[in-house]
Amino acid sequence: MRPTDISRIRRFHRTVTRESGVLDQSFLGRGRPLGAARVLNAIGRGISEVGAIRDYLGLDSGQMSRLLRGLEDEGLLVTRPDPADARRRVAELTARGQTEFDAYETLSNTRAQRLLCNHPNATALLDAMDLIASALGQHAITFEEVDPRDDTAVWCLENYYGELAQRLRTGFEVHLSKDPEATTMIRPQGTFYVALSDGLPIGCCGLKGHGDWGEVKRLWVAPSARGLKLATRFMERIEATARDLGHTVLRLDTNSQLPEAVALYHRLGWTEIDRFNDDPYPDVFFEKHL
Amino acid sequence: MRPTDISRIRRFHRTVTRESGVLDQSFLGRGRPLGAARVLNAIGRGISEVGAIRDYLGLDSGQMSRLLRGLEDEGLLVTRPDPADARRRVAELTARGQTEFDAYETLSNTRAQRLLCNHPNATALLDAMDLIASALGQHAITFEEVDPRDDTAVWCLENYYGELAQRLRTGFEVHLSKDPEATTMIRPQGTFYVALSDGLPIGCCGLKGHGDWGEVKRLWVAPSARGLKLATRFMERIEATARDLGHTVLRLDTNSQLPEAVALYHRLGWTEIDRFNDDPYPDVFFEKHL
DNA sequence: TAATTTTCCTGACATTGGTCAGATAATTTC
């Protein structure tokens, strides 16, 4: 049979289903049904409100309760009412629960490590995984407002700078550019957003406050997440936040060697204006009235 | 959090697990438990011996029997003893069973189609899927001896020719090359193998009979499956078959612009010899005594 | 030919998972 596009997707799906079935089976080795193991993992990953866990795992409320009682009886977690709203309950791992969670983590990590070691081209494999995870998880992308000095933000910015260095004929060195003071991208002056797909950062965008006007900075989307209209969603957020902060004018600079960026700003209703700074890298300037 | 290699793999795994859970759920829409649906699919995909289905799905023999009887009661399949060994039973879909199977197929295909349509770069997505499926399914690669005029074989050969055309400075046109008569790559003169990963062809290799000696032709491995030692496994098979067919000498030609091929033959104990044909493309020649 | 092995089937049973109808307590709305 000649492989068609559809058959390639379905083969991928079969392979991956089989593989993740095996991984799930391996969890059973710790003498706990899958449901309980999944709850433990959710809590260990930082989801503590009972309702949030239920949503995350798609469980019925009855079943959720039963699983929690089971884990509580095992001494792996404690639940108590949420101080903010005593109808809710929050779950927390005990020391024993943390140990147990770590054991599951180790299991998963070892498997992942083995896959990585057995493959001749780890970079290509990881890139392929990012691409697919972004495509499949495009409904589960979340935006978070963070401090631009935050680890996640810094990681995005490093990738952004790295890409500019590759794509600009002149190269790119941060210290030659007008690097905005991080504090000008924090409320109340400005803001900084990162996009996360299941926890993995896949893009960022900043808003720098200049007093009476705002400047859009550092818009970047990871290669694996391009084409998902992420840049447009960033810009919508930035504009909304700018309005909140009382700005009526937004400006930004970019470079004609990044044609997709220039096209984006045109498409979103920005108008080209004259140079408004002396940064050596940009050569196209935009403005938008809110 | 900065993404590490491991965290990228695990994010991929989570995303894909969630997604395939959703797909499984969609099967439930046809009013049949997942186990029964999976058995129906296995039979529809051509696995007919009861034991083989059990292995494929990893089921207990008791459970297998019960699922088969359930489907039989529904009138979707019939089982009868295998004529070759009446202890075994083989299952076959009835017309109604086939219709039901087709309905599941349509469900899966529609989902795959939708994923494809929603993605801006289908080629990259499919390549990424092939790469990952080959990496995860590397234990499930099977080799099949086929007629070189077979659809699967022809598809591999087209890819092989396409790659030569790209990689050789001179380009590559099949009709200028000494294209072996297909019939010389069929037993008893020779043979032709394809490698399948879950049904998808990912490589091929032929053995052409010249009477008293054999020639290895058309060794190709799909880009997504490279690094998995597939070429070595092909060569082992070809050598074993050549011995079976009574050859004591094997020859092959290749091109110095394909350094990984030249390195492979050296590594496998072949010795360079003088040109033994007047094909315009090759410039390196090898021989091996069995 | 008798004993052993293989393959599948049957019945019994426990566990897990999924669903639903109240019960309880805290919070919000009127």
Add this chain to the structure above:
DNA sequence: GAAATTATCTGACCAATGTCAGGAAAATTA
């Protein structure tokens, strides 16, 4: 402050799955 709403828990129940011991029939082996 009463009524409605929200979040969780409990108990009852059923379907699906997983597991095991043993049985019947066919094939293989001694």
